[in-house]
Amino acid sequence: MATVELLFSALPEHVRTARLVAAAVARRAGVDEAVLDEVRLAVGEACSRAVGLHRNGGITSPVRVRLTEDEKKFSIEVGDDAPHPVVTEVVVGGTTVTSAAEHDDAGAEGEDDMGLAVISGLVDDVEVSADENGGVIRMSWPTTPAAVLP
Template sequence: MATVELLFSALPEHVRTARLVAAAVARRAGVDEAVLDEVRLAVGEACTRAVGLHAGHGVTTPVRVVLIEDEKKFSIEVGDDAPHLSAADAAAGEASGAPEEGEDDMGLAVISGLVDDVEVTADESGGLIRMSWPTIPAPVLP
């Protein structure tokens, strides 16, 4: 199992770099060429979301992107350190007219539309989006 970890300042201009690195590592891992655009777009959405959450909450720690190459799949984890609302707090925020999670939901909907295997976890200490794609086994040479 090979792992690449990328940490970047929560600035929008670094999202493009994360997308390029993710696509390069995915290609090397054996992700089908036809899926690489989806990988780029999903990573871009997840990183943009993390950057926005960091900026909105004044978080100064870097955004984390972990690229994991397993035998049969390629996974990407995008983590943020922004506090996320509990369901009760989110309902109270909606009642007060706070737009906090609305933009968040749109990015997650885009990611869910691009990636079949996605998992989102979040609590008061941060969030993590895990995405994975199958890899094509390398041909066996005689």
Template sequence: MNGSKHDRRSEPATVRFAFTPAAAYVRAARLVAADVAAHAGVATGLLDEVRQAVGEACTRAVLRHRDRGMDDLVRVEFSIADRFVAKVTDNAQDLRARSGDATAPGVSDGDARANDHDTLEEDTLSEEITLIVLGGLVEDLVVTGPTAEGGTTVSMSWPLPGSGPAADH
């Protein structure tokens, strides 16, 4: 390597794509993440971390869409500047916001509400576990949302060589 691709970071680059919320496409997202990260100059020792973290975030997004019966696309964005940044965005609203809605689909009596509550707790626990796993994989993890329009964004970043001391944390 002649290092020229690292010099291009003065001009930020962005790769964006979206996929149907199906588990089969999470593998493709992981592969793209590892390839873009390698091209950006992320240290070889961190590429497995990038691949696994993006896979976890995409799986979380797919499950959020599935649990809410949504076919909206899961959006993924990689940006390369001072750091390699991966963002995974879903369009699923927070289940806790819907749980108090008496008109929510499938809620017709007290028994259905109890079952809906159990499902809500399982989904919330599953999302929390995924975020704990991500927190163990990625030092720089930020989860925003859900927004007023619904959805969350999981943002993760990794240092790039030669980006100075700020990249070390």
């Protein structure tokens, strides 16, 4: 089971809470301090995307965040219930960025693209999957065993 599991209503104001919780659990799990900013940003992007998908789709169920501490890695899963017709593939590079930059800032799709581009650029181990029942973004970071735990 997950070390910490968080369910929150798909509202933008709760994304910050998810970031804070994820960073706190990651720190305890032994994720390097220098990487915590990346954890915070990546989980924020994943949650913002899930909130957007739920709101745009009129989905009332909560967004799910599972934080799991293993021996050698710390994993985060952010799950949404938005039906996706096709598996999302992320391409980071000039093409994606240009298309994201061409969207108007009011366009949710442009932000969605950019959010995934940020996650892919930040996290080495990331997997985005989606089907007609919803989507999951899985990310993980290596942990260093803590010398002393209070």
